[in-house]
Amino acid sequence: MELDVTAFRSHFPALAAGEAYFDGAGGTQTPSSVAQAIFGALQAPLSNRGAGSLAARNAAWYVDDFRSAYGDLSGVPAAGIVHGRSATALTFDFSRTLARTWGSGTEIVLSQLDHDCNVRPWVIAAQRANVTVRWLELDAETGQFTAESVAAAITERTRLVAVTGASNLIGSRPDVAVLSAAAHEVGAWVWVDGVHHAAHSFVDVAALGADFYVCSPYKFFGPHCGVLIANPTLLQDVSPDKLLPSTNESPERFELGTLPYEQLAAATAAVDFIASWGEGETRRERLRSAHEAFAAHESWLLGVLDDGLADLIADGRVVNHSRAQRRTPTTLLTFTDADPAMIADELATQQLIAPAGTFYAYEPAQALGLGESGGLRVSLAPYTSVDEVERLVAAVHAAL
Numbered sequence: 001m002e003l004d005v006t007a008f009r010s011h012f013p014a015l016a017a018g019e020a021y022f023d024g025a026g027g028t029q030t031p032s033s034v035a036q037a038i039f040g041a042l043q044a045p046l047s048n049r050g051a052g053s054l055a056a057r058n059a060a061w062y063v064d065d066f067r068s069a070y071g072d073l074s075g076v077p078a079a080g081i082v083h084g085r086s087a088t089a090l091t092f093d094f095s096r097t098l099a100r101t102w103g104s105g106t107e108i109v110l111s112q113l114d115h116d117c118n119v120r121p122w123v124i125a126a127q128r129a130n131v132t133v134r135w136l137e138l139d140a141e142t143g144q145f146t147a148e149s150v151a152a153a154i155t156e157r158t159r160l161v162a163v164t165g166a167s168n169l170i171g172s173r174p175d176v177a178v179l180s181a182a183a184h185e186v187g188a189w190v191w192v193d194g195v196h197h198a199a200h201s202f203v204d205v206a207a208l209g210a211d212f213y214v215c216s217p218y219k220f221f222g223p224h225c226g227v228l229i230a231n232p233t234l235l236q237d238v239s240p241d242k243l244l245p246s247t248n249e250s251p252e253r254f255e256l257g258t259l260p261y262e263q264l265a266a267a268t269a270a271v272d273f274i275a276s277w278g279e280g281e282t283r284r285e286r287l288r289s290a291h292e293a294f295a296a297h298e299s300w301l302l303g304v305l306d307d308g309l310a311d312l313i314a315d316g317r318v319v320n321h322s323r324a325q326r327r328t329p330t331t332l333l334t335f336t337d338a339d340p341a342m343i344a345d346e347l348a349t350q351q352l353i354a355p356a357g358t359f360y361a362y363e364p365a366q367a368l369g370l371g372e373s374g375g376l377r378v379s380l381a382p383y384t385s386v387d388e389v390e391r392l393v394a395a396v397h398a399a400l
């Protein structure tokens with residue numbers, strides 16, 4: 001099924017002003033149906049969850065619907081879906097809880113490709129638990145992990161491997177399934193940061209081999225929150241701190257305090273919006289089909305971008321750091337004679353929104369040897385048009 005980009009764009013009021021947004025890796029624009037879901041949930045009767053009134057039933061319904069939507073998104077039963085304030089908050093919370101099970105002499109494995117969200121919480125937890133951290137090292141030339149570090153990082157002592165599904169800085173998609181298989185062989189759990197991954201993939205948590213998978217709906221047309229996805233049986237074995245009167249049922253026990261029902265309604269609407277661009281009997285099938293259409297569109301546009309910048313890269317004026325064979329349509333550029341922030345500012349004067357920075361990808365930025373201002377990140381979304389990509393290419397040429 002081919003994506004009708006004009007029809008797709010018509011759902012995003014923010015696109016009408018003429019700005020071209022190349023910052024989807026930072027957060028996408030919002031379709032009307034998602035905004036309406038927040039409005040609708042707050043306008044309807046709403047109270048704390050229960051069965052005694054329409055208001056209470058509505059709240060319960062938003063929660064059930066959310067779990068079922070993210071179950072369909074990920075292929076995991078609804079009982080394995082946990083709402084959180086953000087991917088960062090979820091990772092911090094779980095890192096503290098999981099670290100309690102790490103004995104002395106054990107190890108964890110982190111990666112130099114990850115956003116700091118999937119690094120620092122584990123580093124801090126490891127320091128407190130006196131656990132050794134081993135690293136999957138990033139090879140700047142290939143945008144992939146070095147074979148040596150992959151071979152050496154996971155040992156008999158590994159308790160957890162935390163790795164990204166896709167880099168928000170350079171787009172690389174590591175082979176998570178291979179790492180998961182190695183981790184499971186030694187009895188370690190696998191925590192996958194799917195925040196950038198979920199924006200560009202049909203998510204199949206089982207195929208990734210992830211025990212935990214975290215994503216953020218605001219990267220795929222939803223509201224600003226995080227979602228933790230895990231096998232419900234596994235969640236039974238994880239005991240978080242909780243208030244005495246609050247339920248000890250899973251997944252509720254991981255969700256501290258009253259849930260933001262209107263946000264859950266919007267997070268569900270984002271999944272339904274994506275599914276509406278695909279075909280199939282079930283929502284999950286429609287999600288798969290929609291992602292196939294998005295991926296075909298984005299990979300065509302990425303080709304247009306790469307071709308448009310090829311001369312600047314060949315003559316050395318532009319360096320493209322996004323080199324992995326498997327990658328999302330997220331490209332990081334630096335310039336031999338220009339500061340990325342200046343180029344970003346110049347583009348913004350032409351309604352081309354491509355920010356410069358390192359985007360909290362602290363370890364990758366170090367491994368790539370990027371300076372303080374990082375690089376210009378051009379990330380494509382399903383609503384990006386070929387006209388916008390051509391405008392961007394022309395503007396980069398003019399700016400240099």
Ligand SMILES: Cc1ncc(COP(=O)(O)O)c(C=O)c1O
Nearest residue numbers: 086087088115117168195196216
């Ligand atoms: C790959 C990746 N992981 C984690 C995060 C943090 O997500 P959140 O803002 O939900 O904490 C981001 C945010 O940009 C990201 O791109």
